[in-house]
Amino acid sequence: MIIYELAVKGRINKAQNISTTDTLNDIPQKLRRKKRAYLPEVSELQAVRHYTQLSQKNFSIDTHFYPLGSCTMKYNPRACNSLAMLPGFLARHPQSDDSLGQGFLACMHELQDMLKEVTGMQAVSLAPMAGAQGEFAGIAMIRAYHDARNDTARNEILIPDAAHGTNPATAVMCGYRVKEIATDKNGDVDFDALKAAVGPQTAGLMLTNPSTLGVFERRIKEIAALVHAAGGLLYYDGANLNAILGKVRPGDMGFDVIHMNLHKTFSTPHGGGGPGSGPVGVNERLLPYLPIPVVGKKGDTYRIFDEHDIPQTMGRLSAFAGNAGILLRAYIYARMLGKEGMVRIAEYSTLNANYLMKMLEQAGFELAFSNRRATHEFIVTLKKQAKELNVTTLDFAKRLLDLGYHAPTTYFPLLVPECLLIEPTETETKDVLDAFVAAMTTIKKEAEQNPDKVTQAPETMPVRRLDEVRAAKQLDLRWPAKENNA
């Protein structure tokens, strides 16, 4: 049922309905809406029941193991939510005087400091609202840097072919051309290809390390030296920071600018698609271009820095201060981890990934890079199953749903055929990993003996496999506009 199907014309929620004697007489008729907007007219109970029922149709961390590679689906502590939603935080207008926000600003300032420390960068801005916006801020800063030096011939950003789609999309939004760099057979950047590509036209290189292939880029120092020598800068896509937190820092690897995905590494909720938060960190080179606002401190007082304080800023990215409430959640999480807890995240997410990789290998699954350590994630390829049994990664993914597991990331990165990118995270138990291996093994057997079971999956979900072609061809993007039933 769609909420509109529950609606009846004239139904009103009186408890939410302000009684007012005010009129709109002073608003010219031609600016007044003629016909009421078609919104559902349902009771509060109907709405509560409908959305509660809908929620139950979701898999989520709170209900299922969710080993979605590159997404870091770890436990989102409930305390982060309830404390970030204290009335004092919710009620703060973003443009209220700093004197009315010292509590909030203290958290933000401390968060900036903690993120500086874990990334090894000189300064952090919390402004970007997700990873992709962090990337934008980063590449725009690189551009501002070159522009400030009148080094305007650099029109190219180098990006490994394993990179996330946001990387090339971002480079283009910043007015750059994208040059793809191949990956070698061990999952590292093809160093020769990189060497050949670097040149005076190179504005910078975007790199994810550990990469989206689930391996650590071992020649990172050489890569950094190469790019820097050519006058380019290095951008670090921090989506995989979880794997190395407290072990090794992007700043120390030689990166000039980095974004973090707080909704991954710092466990803020994914919310069915967002909001996230993508703070950027920079070294000295890019300090003058940091996006605003940034929280500063004078004596004991916190203050919001704007274009007056950072005149060369690459600019503003949001109407106010980014996803403040998400930043609060990340702050709370970071304080609960502390210095001791942060490094353990890297350790135990890596332990879980390597264990799961080993167990799946033992169960007969083919690894994309069997001679490499897993980082916090790793890749299984089902190309054999696809070829020999005609059972694809998509089929495996759907069948996993039936067995009570959210599927890993499928078909990404693009260069590994029929791949599953598996990221268990540090918050899952060994028992869960073992059970997941058992489920994968079951499906493997089914694929061999009873392939229909897999190719027809799922069978236990609210719907069976959906017709995506139809969805794109016969566009149905909204409930037809009409009136609520009488």
Add this chain to the structure above:
Amino acid sequence: MIIYELAVKGRINKAQNISTTDTLNDIPQKLRRKKRAYLPEVSELQAVRHYTQLSQKNFSIDTHFYPLGSCTMKYNPRACNSLAMLPGFLARHPQSDDSLGQGFLACMHELQDMLKEVTGMQAVSLAPMAGAQGEFAGIAMIRAYHDARNDTARNEILIPDAAHGTNPATAVMCGYRVKEIATDKNGDVDFDALKAAVGPQTAGLMLTNPSTLGVFERRIKEIAALVHAAGGLLYYDGANLNAILGKVRPGDMGFDVIHMNLHKTFSTPHGGGGPGSGPVGVNERLLPYLPIPVVGKKGDTYRIFDEHDIPQTMGRLSAFAGNAGILLRAYIYARMLGKEGMVRIAEYSTLNANYLMKMLEQAGFELAFSNRRATHEFIVTLKKQAKELNVTTLDFAKRLLDLGYHAPTTYFPLLVPECLLIEPTETETKDVLDAFVAAMTTIKKEAEQNPDKVTQAPETMPVRRLDEVRAAKQLDLRWPAKENNA
């Protein structure tokens, strides 16, 4: 899975684990626990996931139509919950000084006043923690009244056979014998039987009006006069107050004492079995015996009244002040209803019940009292189906679950064979009622054509029909005491 099955020895939730250097050295060894209590050792994520998954195995108002007769399963406004859980309310210690509780006490005092008004009584105590405790308080007050007059020969409480089980159980807890009064064929108290039973041994009469048969006791004034004339008092079981709120008041009917079920009429949550709240109201006769505490007001200041203020009190019923947080929810609800809303509750719950009764009758179901108006509930009897088709009320109830409806109350009241006591409440839409009639009709057909479908139901629930005999014979009331898995 039981939570213990998820546990592993040595697993610790560090975020909830206070680090302390304190010792127990000063506690004698013989008073110290030798072996750790066997409690589950699970991670916070495991606990969150486990209990979130469990919650999804419940039907509830927020997810299903729940027409459980006598239980008033109406919408529990979410605002009542979130406002009652504001930090200022949660943090109040029950024995903190009145000066630190004026906000809370103001709510309680106003709630007392509102409940006085809707019941037509002289005074209200909020102390009882559920309906049954309200009954206890009421009957104990009746006893205190007779005792105070040295009228000690009265050892009997009269209770109609349709009454809820708590009524006779309560009378016994107060040291009384119970005399049952028969019901006549129209669902009223058998007046002649009552007349015959009333006498000098009569301490009082407990009556639910509207009765649990879903009809209003029309001769209530005569009944009251009869019992009063014999020196007995009248107790009103307010479980069905929803049906008459703002239309007619127990005090005006002649009752001396009444309890209310705030978890029914005032929409506080049922919480899977409680907590409830069962305030009592009294007329002048019983005023001196009111249970404590009661909230009083002096000038602008609220104060808790105790045995010093009400020296003849029947006593205390709880360690502190009853289910305070539930009372807050009832207060919030009452204020949102206001005088206008309260009477509408009676009107629309009655409208829904009469409509549903009519539609079910038209669908071919047999009513227990087809010549009577429904109050906010009514009774269908399936004795024909039970006899002719061997499909019982229990079977219908289980099959309803499959069709997405919680079953009405079954086999209560005891005197109507194979009965369903159906209470739709005022917060459900006509559409829901129509759909419920359709579901009942479907089952009726199935019972005729395909009875297995009904007698084997449910088939879509987390478990199939449970072996209750085994449950009572092979008692398994706890997970076997052992240690968590290593």
Add this chain to the structure above:
Amino acid sequence: MPFIPHTDYEVKEMLNAIGADNIEELFDEIPAELKISELKNIPSQLTEMEISRLMHERANQDNTPICFAGGGAYDHHIPAAVWEIATRGEFYSAYTPYQAEASQGSLQVIYEYQSMIANLTSLDASNASLYDGASALAEATLMAVRANRKSKSKRILVPRTVNPVYRKVTHTLVKNQGIKLEELNFDLQQGLIDMASLPAEPGDITAVVIPLPNYFGVLENVDELTDWAHKHGALVIAVVNPISLSILTPPGEWGEKGADIACGEGQPLGIPMSSGGPYFGFLTCKQALVRQMPGRIVGRTLDLDGKPGFTLTLQAREQHIRRSKATSNICTNQGLMVTAATIYMAIMGPDGLEKTAIASHGNNKKMLEKLTSKKSITRTFNQSFFHESVINIAADNASVLKKLAANNIVGGINLKSDYPELGDAILVCATEKRTVKEIDFFTEQLATAIAS
């Protein structure tokens, strides 16, 4: 109309179907002279926006003072997950699980709760909850009277070291059934039951109530008391604090044979203080006594396919089946609180509970040291305690507590009316939540209040 979904059009349709002209007609069986026209003394309806404003004002008015009071309601930390999950609609808005197949969530939670609380008390079986600690004691005494078939006297010995309100509530609830509650006095130096004062020949006793810790926070000699009671044919009813049981000897292990019944207040297990309720009473017992338990009980059984599931069981003890012969009149209990407590215990685990108990004990110790460093404050009893203690102050305790309240401190519980022999005595408590800074602040404020 708040919470009523009907449109005018629907109302008309429904009345048509019923065959009535208007809604009022549906009330035509109610004698006209009884009907009222209006609820005069009730204010007009508020929108959610308006009531929100009012409730925020009132909650802010009551503030969040620093709490040094215990006496049955304790200011422990509660993990955020507890109430975020307990208030999910599926738990919050469900009824008592009468339709087991549609209530496996609530039922399993209760089964898990029964397991945990039985383990905590080291007894065999638990019910699904009673109203609160005080009424649980009353039910325990009634249960003991039913269970102790050998005893005819209905005499229950109740030490004065049991929470005085619990004794009052028990009296209220059992007095009409011929049960006699007899007091045992305590030692004024030690704050516990004087073993020497127990009669050598007590006669027929049905049960003895033994608190641990007792109301003064002091630890009773539970082994000796238990054995003494059993020797004289009495059942033992333990009144215990569930958090303390992570470090103190559980009732099932008291003396030679263990207590027979344990009960108490569940509030410390994840329930906010919230002006005194809703909390929940717990009740556990030895296997042999199960059928005398009041209240609901959940059992594990099998479904038609042999798959395990949960259901209410032993319902023949209850009022809805047994009516006047039921073990108690209780019907609605405190289900949601039990849900919260179960989640709390699962999240805390044995280690978390133990640390909470140790830190609370340690904080009380630190507080006592601090307080008694002031000349005007002395410790009343000299025995081991859990996490609260009685102090004597050199001023009128009622007015001192008022002064502390004015400084946003709940300074403890005034014992004068219940224990006049103790003089200006206050029962103070420090849970794991109290910081050194707060204890210092309290000490200074208390000393100042005494002096002024």
Add this chain to the structure above:
Amino acid sequence: MPFIPHTDYEVKEMLNAIGADNIEELFDEIPAELKISELKNIPSQLTEMEISRLMHERANQDNTPICFAGGGAYDHHIPAAVWEIATRGEFYSAYTPYQAEASQGSLQVIYEYQSMIANLTSLDASNASLYDGASALAEATLMAVRANRKSKSKRILVPRTVNPVYRKVTHTLVKNQGIKLEELNFDLQQGLIDMASLPAEPGDITAVVIPLPNYFGVLENVDELTDWAHKHGALVIAVVNPISLSILTPPGEWGEKGADIACGEGQPLGIPMSSGGPYFGFLTCKQALVRQMPGRIVGRTLDLDGKPGFTLTLQAREQHIRRSKATSNICTNQGLMVTAATIYMAIMGPDGLEKTAIASHGNNKKMLEKLTSKKSITRTFNQSFFHESVINIAADNASVLKKLAANNIVGGINLKSDYPELGDAILVCATEKRTVKEIDFFTEQLATAIAS
């Protein structure tokens, strides 16, 4: 270990299985010289109890002042049900619905959201959200450039009556793609775009941005502006307040043909102000432009059995498929906020939204009357407004606002740096939540602050 469930025993077992001696060995591919030994400048871990205490202190420090500021973030009432449901784990902790069959909840919510917001703006299609109102405007301009194939100039006219920060953000986000944002000035008496000032021969314009209400709260002549833009071959991008659309002409009905794209800030629809985020940007458009939309879109389709279901669609526009040729780089959007907004709109319904708009408008009117009853306060513009307005005060506005803050009032937004020509101007707003008492209090405090 916070949030890590491993026991020592399990770690050993797992290392054994891997064939490693210790966890550190798993990091052996990282060059040793890069590794750090410790995170020095990070404080030690806090328990939940400790962080709770800290966060309560900080939240209390910021208090809950009375808010008369708007400017893109509004203090509307939010029904309790909205966030109690939106924060349910199943919504809160799910990822983007990539596995449609296991995400029908989120997907249907988005589909319902798309339907509601399309109806509110009277346009054909909506995406699933963008970051916020400001970045939505930037995306709308990029979309217009892609969509207006006839125009080559990449010139976008942006009136100065559009929120200045939106203009800055748009500039930041589009400047590297050769897009030219050209300002349109406003009339100093009216506070809106002067139609007379529009060029008769504007040349090739790609799009015109039209706000309603504009940043000053004033209602622009949207019909004339729309027709003018269309006449010159430009697309029209509407920037609108969603609450106001329950009473104001929706973009789809502006002028002869209606606006082509509408965008704006979703915060008024049930999202708390919370220091500026997370909010969400909405974006709707005419059917013909759908394939130029940035961000995710949910479509309704059928499953294998022909049963309707929901899935992400038109993904070929997006970065994860199209990479450098995507319509935008956006990936994670503001899903949870959209969930909340959908529940908000469902609970409020058309009538509730309308009443909210009317009451807000009415309150602003009352506030203006009150304020301008003071000699030191004047209204800056003389045109119709929605629920905020600009006032001029006879004192330095920065220091006046500081004084109000000291009295726990957020007195509005200082316009001096963005609109120096307006003098000591403040943008004030009164939503439906403001009471007459608060407005009176504000008036007196403001007058006093000006005078002092």
